Amino acid sequence: MKRICVMGTGYAGLVTGTCLADFGNTVVCVDIDQKRIAQLTAGQVPIYEPGLRELVERNSRLGRLSFSTEFGFAIKSSEIVFICVGTPSLPSGEVDMSFVHAAAESIGGYMEDYKIVVNKSTVPTGTGDQVATIIRSKCNHDDFDVVSNPEFLREGSAIDDFMNPDRVVIGASSERAMEAIVDIYRPLYKNDVPMVLTDVESAEMIKYASNAFLAAKISFINEIACICEAYGADVTEVARGIGLDDRIGPHNLSAGPGYGGSCFPKDVAALAATAAGGGVEAPLIKSIAQTNARQKQQMIDKLRGLVGAFSGKTISVLGLSFKANTDDLRESPAIELVETLLADGATVRAYDPASMDHAQQRFPELVCCPDPYDAAQGADALVLMTEWNEFRNMDMPRIWKLLTQPRLLDCRNLYDPHEMQELGFAYASVGRVELPMGDKGGQKDKDKNKNKMLKK
Ligand code: NAD
Numbered sequence: 001m002k003r004i005c006v007m008g009t010g011y012a013g014l015v016t017g018t019c020l021a022d023f024g025n026t027v028v029c030v031d032i033d034q035k036r037i038a039q040l041t042a043g044q045v046p047i048y049e050p051g052l053r054e055l056v057e058r059n060s061r062l063g064r065l066s067f068s069t070e071f072g073f074a075i076k077s078s079e080i081v082f083i084c085v086g087t088p089s090l091p092s093g094e095v096d097m098s099f100v101h102a103a104a105e106s107i108g109g110y111m112e113d114y115k116i117v118v119n120k121s122t123v124p125t126g127t128g129d130q131v132a133t134i135i136r137s138k139c140n141h142d143d144f145d146v147v148s149n150p151e152f153l154r155e156g157s158a159i160d161d162f163m164n165p166d167r168v169v170i171g172a173s174s175e176r177a178m179e180a181i182v183d184i185y186r187p188l189y190k191n192d193v194p195m196v197l198t199d200v201e202s203a204e205m206i207k208y209a210s211n212a213f214l215a216a217k218i219s220f221i222n223e224i225a226c227i228c229e230a231y232g233a234d235v236t237e238v239a240r241g242i243g244l245d246d247r248i249g250p251h252n253l254s255a256g257p258g259y260g261g262s263c264f265p266k267d268v269a270a271l272a273a274t275a276a277g278g279g280v281e282a283p284l285i286k287s288i289a290q291t292n293a294r295q296k297q298q299m300i301d302k303l304r305g306l307v308g309a310f311s312g313k314t315i316s317v318l319g320l321s322f323k324a325n326t327d328d329l330r331e332s333p334a335i336e337l338v339e340t341l342l343a344d345g346a347t348v349r350a351y352d353p354a355s356m357d358h359a360q361q362r363f364p365e366l367v368c369c370p371d372p373y374d375a376a377q378g379a380d381a382l383v384l385m386t387e388w389n390e391f392r393n394m395d396m397p398r399i400w401k402l403l404t405q406p407r408l409l410d411c412r413n414l415y416d417p418h419e420m421q422e423l424g425f426a427y428a429s430v431g432r433v434e435l436p437m438g439d440k441g442g443q444k445d446k447d448k449n450k451n452k453m454l455k456k
Contacts (some may be wrong), residue, residue: 001025002184005078007103008121009036009067011047011158011262011328012151013084016120018055019162020082021065023187028066028074032102040067048327048354051159075110080180082118083107083131084151086262093269094277095124104131108138116177118147122207122267124274128171128200145177148200150207155261156325163188169196171203208274211267212285217252218259219291225255225431226298235431236413255431257333257385257411258295260322265289265331296333299383299411300340302428306407307381310344314404316379317341318372319386319412320352320359327354329362333411334385338363351375353388373402381407384414396423406437 002025006017009031017029031037039046043060045053059065068074075081085099100121107117117135119127132146148171153161168185172178178197185195196206225235235255243250259265268288275282307313322332329335334352341348342365349367350359356368369375372391376382376399384391392414400406400423408420410429417435420427426437 002080002180003078004028004184005030005074005081006084007031007071007081007106008084008086008099009033009040010084010086011049011155011326012120012153013082014040014045014047014056015049015052015153015158015162016082016084016151018052018059018065019159020184021059022055023184024064025184026064027059028068028078030068030071030074032069034069037067037069049155049158050325055159071106072110075107075115076112078115080116080118080184081107082120082149084120087121087123087266087270088262089266089269092273094273095266095270097123097127097130100127100131101134104134105138108135111135111139111141111144114143116145116147116180118149118181119204120149120151122150122211122263122270123148123204124208124270125201125204127204128173145172145174146200147172147177147181148203149181150203152207152210155328156323164191165193167194167196169198169203169206171198171200173200208267208271211264212271212288214252215259215264215268215292216284216288218254218256218264219288219295221253221255222258222295222430223291228431229434232433233431234433238431254387255413256295256387257299257337257430258292260331260333260335261326261328262330265292268292296336299333299409299430300337303337303381303383303409306409306426306428307405310341310346312345313380314347314349314378315341316369316372316375316377316382316403317348317350318352318375318382318384318391319388320350321355321386324386324388325354327352327358329355329358332385335359335362337383337385338366342366349375349377349379352386353390373398376402379403380405381409383409383411385411387412387414396420396425400424 004020004025004027006013006029009029017027021027036046045056083103085103088096090096100123128146128148150169152165170181221239224238228235239253242248243253272282272285320334321328338348349369351369351372359366360368372394406425408425408427413429417427417433421435428434
């Protein structure tokens with residue numbers, strides 16, 4: 001069992017530290033965010049991730065997991081230090097490496113005896129060398145190794161992904177470091193998890209190539225969805241038909257409002273910038289983000305097609321996080337939609353099962369609702385942005401009654417177009433047939449006119 005320091009307690013770091021503690025290691029997680037560490041020390045988990053709170057609580061109680069802002073003590077007392085700090089995009093698309101560099105400086109400043117420094121943050125190829133140079137400049141010795149161990153967990157299923165990964169990738173230039181990190185993942189051997197043991201540069205590139213490929217699948221199916229719309233094909237049938245081919249696989253083939261989150265957008269941009277930095281033309285990689293930006297805009301245009309100009313309208317938005325089972329709003333297509341609606345003078349009534357607090361802080365004018373039905377009340381249209389389970393089987397006749405106008409934009413293809421037409425909705429989705437409002441929908445206008453006549 002090892003003594004481990006994890007730097008950064010965001011989605012990746014907190015899950016990594018907690019799971020490594022669950023493997024039986026003694027883990028101290030440090031962060032520059034004092035408020036976050038105070039919360040964690042008090043037993044509060046600042047992010048929404050299924051199963052994480054229970055795991056943090058159990059390992060803290062057993063004395064294997066602690067949180068601190070005392071970098072000196074945490075680093076000096078650890079054999080292995082994991083860097084899990086953020087690597088956001090700069091406006092140029094290149095990676096902002098300042099957090100990784102600052103972490104490396106801290107490690108170098110407290111490096112008294114041999115340690116293994118593990119880069120788990122997603123970083124461009126060549127970062128291993130940079131980190132080693134920074135550490136060396138601070139500690140004036142070479143008694144350390146830098147390893148790359150990229151993380152592939154997905155928000156929303158992070159614990160399960162960490163405990164049951166498709167593979168573990170470890171890039172190291174020394175046998176001693178490689179053996180030690182392979183040993184850390186020994187508890188996974190029983191699950192027969194494949195290990196990719198390679199050099200540092202290749203490990204770093206594997207992470208970017210994986211995320212770019214996954215994002216490319218999403219942009220690909222979104223482009224296919226547009227072509228389906230032009231020719232009356234159904235993208236969900238097409239996705240199933242192609243996904244059954246083993247060479248393609250069924251995952252990441254759901255047409256939707258475009259990808260978001262803290263990883264795909266920045267990692268695709270970073271890979272494009274890395275290619276350019278190496279003098280490599282990479283038009284395919286560049287087009288992934290272009291298609292995604294167009295897809296997000298197309299959802300906004302579809303809504304305009306349903307309701308007309310946004311000014312003065314009330315729009316109900318269900319789902320704000322970039323995907324289900326997370327409270328992460330970073331680069332969420334829903335957020336782009338909300339921004340446009342508010343800027344154009346619409347009222348937005350929103351509901352999300354996990355991210356309402358973050359959303360309210362970001363948009364004070366957002367009308368935050370306690371459930372989907374309250375959000376639908378009096379709206380001119382309802383937009384489904386995130387595929388939370390609780391949106392899959394809503395009482396649609398009730399929604400129909402609550403809306404002022406029964407218009408539904410289903411950006412996740414959760415409902416059947418014909419059923420929605422039968423219920424009287426004007427219904428639009430992604431890459432599927434668009435049907436005019438059913439007869440029952442017209443009834444709503446007739447009822448409204450009748451009420452007006454009665455009032456007169
Ligand atoms: P995050 O923004 O949620 O968290 C980063 C944390 O690092 C913050 O709490 C911040 O205060 C802290 N930090 C910054 N500088 C620090 C320093 N010098 N010392 C200690 N702490 C410091 O980021 P995240 O989503 O957890 O991502 C972290 C890295 O992991 C990124 O490179 C990301 O690409 C990668 N990653 C993320 C995911 C994911 O699903 N979020 C999955 C795989 C890999």
